[in-house]
Amino acid sequence: MKEFKFNDNQLSIINELEVDIDINKLNIAFGSESIDNFDNDEQFLILKVANACYRSGFPVVKDSIYDTFIQIFTTNNPNHPFITSVESEVINLGKTVTLPQKMLSTDKAYSKKEINKWLDRIIKAANELDLDSKEIEIRVTPKLDGYAAFDDGEKLYTRGDGVKGQDISRAFERGLKVAGNGQRGLGAGEIVIDKAYFEENLSQYFENSRNIQAAIIAEKNVDEKVLEAIKDGACVFYPFSQIINWTGNYQDLMADFDNKIDEVWNAVGYDVDGVVLEATDSRIKNHMGATRKFHRWQIAFKVNDESAEVEVISVTPQTSRMGRVTPVAELVPTRISGATISRVTVHHYKMVKNNGVGPGAILQIVRSGLVIPKIENVIKAVEPQIPELCPSCHSHLIWESDNLVCPNKNDCPAQTENTLVHFFKTLGNNDGFGPKNIEKLSNLGIKHIHQLYALKAHQFISYGFGDKTSKNLFDQLQVSQEVEIEDWRFLSAFGVSRLGGGNCEKLLQHYPLVALFELSAEDIAKIDGFAQISAEAIVEGLANIREEFFKVYDLGFNLGITPKLSEKDDSSSPIAGATVVFTGTMLQGKRGDMEKHAKSLGAKVAKSVTGKTTYLIAGEKVGETKVNSARDKGVTVLSEQEYLNLID
Known part of the structure; x- marks a missing residue:
């Protein structure tokens, strides 16, 4: 049995549930991944805790283990309300309201054999309706691992218990869009976040994407980073009716099952934990109907995890475009789930430090056959490898929560392109310098903000831009200097760690812009809202951008001055x-x-x-x-x- 220990978030959820079960029994259940030795009441409470933690974004067991728990409990308690009804959401979001239509769960299958049994039931229904079974069509879609919701065009609802949910229309009011800029009112779907965006911009702040999904619909105190993700279009409501799919004859599907499932599984850039198969004929759907929990004409296909114990050769640091240094464990090549695995990403350096990941460590690696491998457990810990310098620019690294971060925003090759993109995006007063143009200029040697502002129209032409585009880009640069912008926004555009717009404004309510570069960590820590660790990171970050900041500042931007607190009262x-x-x-x-x-x-x-x-x-x-x-x-x-x- 592996040792299991709840984190603070999971313990908070358990306390809110007020379940009458000893915490040590929960540790044993989730550590041994078995509920065989518990009585019926204890099994129910274990399931209740597992469901609540998963839906709050802090899962305690893998999906396949949870499904095994459900099967064991169902055997002895087939009519228990937890089995016969939709597993409810646990986040309290306000008053409960009746959904426009029922939202049921989806039955699950973990093998091709189980899918064949389900198809047999579909064929039987077709025969009972005197339909030609050869014409049965199956629609296969990605099973989005998001937050289930229903959009009737006026309101957005949580799934709740499948009959009653809660009004979360505020998500659309905050700027949430329908995927693909679609129309409202398309019914059931999932709130999801783009995987690449999450990894690049949010993974250092949130444990997993489900935390973001819950934050999007929170009643109050929405994180600024989540609001930014909504604004950037990374968070969307994806209606099931509009999702990418494969639709065809069931015999064609089964003849090339693995390839078609693989194709659909990887068709979208959002978290997916399986595929959903459903009969398309409305007559079959009406005939088969549903239980209180599932539609009989629909099933989800998932893959059980395969794992192996693998030895670590080394841990390689890699600096991302956002400055976060990611540890990558180089492994003794090992075959898992049909693929040879030779490296795996460790989530962050706090995990490396706390779990002893280094040369000679033994890791339990899990792969679900169709997804990237991940570390499930550290079997043997060793002395960890913790870098002190950025592998890209050799700057001294700083700790930000669980992560090591390179604070050198302007001279770190791994970050320069992102620094330029962030600068113009934060200024928000010109349209010419988006990621594509920045990438082109960066590849041609433009690495710093002040270098861009030094370019003339004819130089853009020499970089491969057309005459009209070159003039437009040059004009956009002039406009961005002339149009008034807040001084806090200007400072925030340099991307200093811990200096988002809110913190910039706080600092500038106490000190003039240029004076910030002379402050000590103690000066900043005295200001309400700044801890000592944050203050030290800000001082180091300001020191790293100082030279570039003044080269840009001296160009003469039209800056609006933040009123001091005494002026605002x-x-x-x-x-x-x-x-x-x-x-x-x-x-x-x-x-x-x-x-x-x-x-x-x-x-x-x-x-x-x-x-x-x-x-x-x-x-x-x-x-x-x-x-x-x-x-x-x-x-x-x-x-x-x-x-x-x-x-x-």
């Missing part, structure tokens, strides 16, 4: 101390300008409405749902003109 302002949210299209000014002005009057500007919101300022094209939702929370809703009258 204007008690005469009618919105001083109020929390305001702007929504819709404003007629008498840009929304960003109005938000900036509201801050200067002492208001706190938020992006979404909560019970703590004072005013919702509604411009044009605002849905009644959002307005009514705000009023239900006791928020005062003002039109644009009413707001302007108020502050006048």
Whole structure:
């Protein structure tokens, strides 16, 4: 039996459930991956804990082990409500409402033999309906591993218990889009996040993508990084009806089963934990019907994990474009699930340090046949390998939570391209310097922000851009210097670790922009909201960008100065101390300008409405749902003109 220990998040979930079972028994169950030695009541509570942790984003066992637990419990308790009903969500998001239509779970199969048995039932139903079984079509789609929801065009609901869910329309109000820029109202689907985006931008802050999915629909205190991911289109609601699929005759499917399943499994850039097979003929669907938990005409095919014990040869650090240094374990080549595995990514260097991953360590590696391998357990720990210097630029590495990070944003080859992209994206005042153009310029030797601003129109032509594009790019650079931007946004654009927009604004409420580079960690730690470790990382990060910052700053950007705290305490302002949210299209000014002005009057500007919101300022094209939702929370809703009258 492997040792199992709950993390703080899992313990918090268990405490909220208030289950009457000894924590040591849970440790034994999840460590041994067996519930055979527990009585019926204990088995139920173990399942309840496993389900709650999984749906909150902190799973305690693999899907296949959980399914085994379910099978054992079902054998002795076939009519137990936990077995006969949809496993409910556990996150409390507000008042429960009836779903427009039922959302059931999906039955599971782990072998081709089980799929054949399911097809036999489909064929039997066709025969009972006097349908030609040779014309039976099966639709195969990726089984998205996201957060199940239902969109009726007006509201977005959680799946809940399959009959009643909770209203999470606020996710769309925050900017969540339908996948592929699709229309609202397409029914059941999943809230998912792009895997590549998560790995590149969020994996150092969140344990897994399910944490993000839960954060997207949270009632309040939504993480800024999650809001940014929504804005970037990385988080979407993906309706099942629109998902990529293979549809064809069931005999064609079974004749080339492995290849077709593999093709569909890897068809989307989101987390997938299987594929879903379903009969397409509505007559067969109506005839077969459903249990209280599953549709009989539908089944999910999943793959049991295969594992092996593998020896580590070395641990290689690799710096990502975001500056995070990722440990990669080089392994003695080992055959697992039909593939030879010679390397595996260790999640972060805290894991390397705490679990003793280094040359000679023995790891249990798991591969599900169709996905990348992962470390399941450290069988034998050794002295870990922890680098001190960035492998790309040899800068001194710093710890950020569980990760080692290179703070050298401007001279680290692994990061320079991302630094340029981040700068222009954060400024947000020109359209010419997106990732594709930056990549082209970076490949041709442009590595620094000040180098870009030194380019003339004819030099862009020499880099392979057309005449018109070259002039446009040159003009865009001039515009980005001339249009006023906030000084906190300008500083944030340099991508210093721990210096997002909010922290930049906090610092600039106390010190002028150029003075920040003379501050000590102790100076920063005295400011409310900054811990000593964060302060030390900020000081080191500012030192790393200092030379590049002043080369760019001296070009003469038009910077709006952040008001000092003493200047903002204007008690005469009618919105001083109020929390305001702007929504819709404003007629008498840009929304960003109005938000900036509201801050200067002492208001706190938020992006979404909560019970703590004072005013919702509604411009044009605002849905009644959002307005009514705000009023239900006791928020005062003002039109644009009413707001302007108020502050006048």
